[in-house]
Amino acid sequence: MALEKATLLNLDKNQKFTVLFNPKEYTLKKSTQWEPHKSPGLDAPEIEFTSGNSMNLSMELFFDTYEQGKDVREHTDKILALAMVDADLHRPPRVLFAWGGFKFEGILEEVTQRFTMFASTGMPVRATLSVSFKEYHPAKDQLKANPRNSPDHTKRRTVKAGESLSLIAGEEYDDPAEWRRIADANGILEPKDVKPGTVLTIPPML
Numbered sequence: 001m002a003l004e005k006a007t008l009l010n011l012d013k014n015q016k017f018t019v020l021f022n023p024k025e026y027t028l029k030k031s032t033q034w035e036p037h038k039s040p041g042l043d044a045p046e047i048e049f050t051s052g053n054s055m056n057l058s059m060e061l062f063f064d065t066y067e068q069g070k071d072v073r074e075h076t077d078k079i080l081a082l083a084m085v086d087a088d089l090h091r092p093p094r095v096l097f098a099w100g101g102f103k104f105e106g107i108l109e110e111v112t113q114r115f116t117m118f119a120s121t122g123m124p125v126r127a128t129l130s131v132s133f134k135e136y137h138p139a140k141d142q143l144k145a146n147p148r149n150s151p152d153h154t155k156r157r158t159v160k161a162g163e164s165l166s167l168i169a170g171e172e173y174d175d176p177a178e179w180r181r182i183a184d185a186n187g188i189l190e191p192k193d194v195k196p197g198t199v200l201t202i203p204p205m206l
Helices: 073-081 139-145 165-173 176-185
Strands: 007-010 015-018 026-029 032-037 046-052 056-064 095-099 102-118 124-135 155-158 199-202
Touching: 032 199, 056 073, 056 102, 073 102, 073 124, 165 176, 165 199, 176 199
Parallel strands: none
Antiparallel strands: 007 015, 007 095, 026 056, 032 046, 056 124, 095 102, 102 124, 155 199
């Protein structure tokens, strides 16, 4: 059985090509974004989830055309083109990496080319490319693939000069007396000490 080759697909132009040699390994990295909110009297701030960060896929791709006597850039330039601005799109193309049932859709965020062997003419015949892809999925596709069980009506608001918690409660809940709901959600012990620029979590009315 022939060894399955990894492929790269330009999703915007439907252009597909196989890598010259499969990668020895690849690395997936995922992180999430949490914002700290200062809480008086606590050893550490409370943190609030804001969003997930894009997953990253990184690997090294090896290219060798010494036996064929050809310029290795005939292959490496195809990878490099995925990080260049397309004249029709006005941006680099979206890319799909696929290998052995694994698929990763995103953009080529970074590519480092290292040429390590040359013909007598100086033509490069061997190269290693370090590539990093960043996940890309439109919001509507993400919500369709992972629908939420309930709506999240929590919002954030930055305190402006002259604003108080009661004023904000009046605007958000139509009831200034609900300032305590905001104070409790943000660990505020003294409402008068809330300064302009403070980012508040505004919880929903249940």
